[in-house]
Amino acid sequence: xxxxxxxxxxxxxxxxxxxxxxxxxxxxxxxxxxxxxxxxxxxxxxxxxxxxxxxxxxxxxxxxxxxxxxxxxxxxxxxxxxxxxxxxxxxxxxxxxxxxxxxxxxxxxxxxxxxxxxxxxxxxxxxxxxxxxxxxxxxxxxxxxxxxxxxxxxxxxxxxxxxxxxxx
Numbered sequence: 001x002x003x004x005x006x007x008x009x010x011x012x013x014x015x016x017x018x019x020x021x022x023x024x025x026x027x028x029x030x031x032x033x034x035x036x037x038x039x040x041x042x043x044x045x046x047x048x049x050x051x052x053x054x055x056x057x058x059x060x061x062x063x064x065x066x067x068x069x070x071x072x073x074x075x076x077x078x079x080x081x082x083x084x085x086x087x088x089x090x091x092x093x094x095x096x097x098x099x100x101x102x103x104x105x106x107x108x109x110x111x112x113x114x115x116x117x118x119x120x121x122x123x124x125x126x127x128x129x130x131x132x133x134x135x136x137x138x139x140x141x142x143x144x145x146x147x148x149x150x151x152x153x154x155x156x157x158x159x160x161x162x163x164x165x166x167x168x
Contacts, residue, residue, distance in 0.1 A: 001036045001086055003027065009043040012099045015110065022114040022149050026121055029148040030141075032077065037124070038090040039117060047094035062101065062160075063116045064092045065123035072126030074137050091120035111157055118145050119160040 003023055005016045019039070027033050042050075044060040052058045054066075068089040069078040080086055098116055102109045119142060127138040142159035150157055 001034050003037050003039070005039045005041070007041045007095075008046065009041055009095050011043060012095045012109075014041055014095060014113075018110055019113055019117060022153065023117055023121070025149045025152045026118050026145045029145045030121065030125065032088060032121075032125070034086055035078075036087040037121065039120075040090060040092045041095045042092055044094060044096040047092055047097065050092060060094050060097045062094050062098050063120040063123075064094075065120045066090045066092070067124045067126075072124075074125065074127045074134075074141070076126070088121070088124040091117060091124065093117060093120070111155060114149065115142075115146065115157050115160050118142055118149070118157075121145075 003020060005020055005023075007014050007016060023037070023039065024033075027035075027037065047064065048058065048060040050064055051061050054064065066089045068085070068087040069080070072078065078085075078088070093113065093116060095113070098112055099109055101107075102112050122138055122141050122145070125141075127134070127141055129135040129138050139159055146157040146159060149155065
C-alpha cells in the first residue's frame with residue numbers, strides 16, 4: 001500500500017526521498033507494507049494547534065500520531081474487515097521544532113526526522129510510553145526498527161525514547 005509524505009511547511013528545507021527510503025525499511029520491518037500511512041511535515045504553528053486541540057498542550061512538539069484503528073495493542077497488527085481500512089493513520093512531524101532541537105543538540109536533522117517518524121509509526125501500532133513497562137516495549141520496538149534502517153543505510157540511529165518515559 002502507499003506511504004504518502006506531504007510537506008506542508010516552507011520554513012525548513014526538506015528532502016523527502018531519504019525519509020521515504022527509511023520509512024519503507026521501517027514498514028517492512030514492522031510488517032505493515034500492506035497498510036497506508038500518511039506523514040505530514042508541518043510548521044510549529046500548525047502542530048501547536050493540533051497539540052492544543054488533541055492533547056490540550058498549548059505548545060509545539062516534534063510528533064503527533066493519529067491512528068486509524070482503535071483498541072490497538074503493541075505487537076498485534078490491526079485486522080481490518082474491509083480492504084479500504086488497510087490504513088494505519090497519520091503522523092504529523094513538527095519539522096521546525098525538530099530542526100530547532102537539532103540546532104541545539106548538534107544532531108543531524110535528517111537522522112532525527114527519521115527517528116521521530118519511526119517513533120510516530122510505533123504509536124500508530126499501539127506502542128506508548130506512559131509507564132516504564134510500556135516505555136520498555138516501545139524502546140525495544142524502536143530499537144529493532146532502527147537497527148534495520150541502520151543496516152540498510154549504514155547510519156547509527158538511536159530510539160527517540162532512549163532516556164525517558166511520560167509520567168501519567
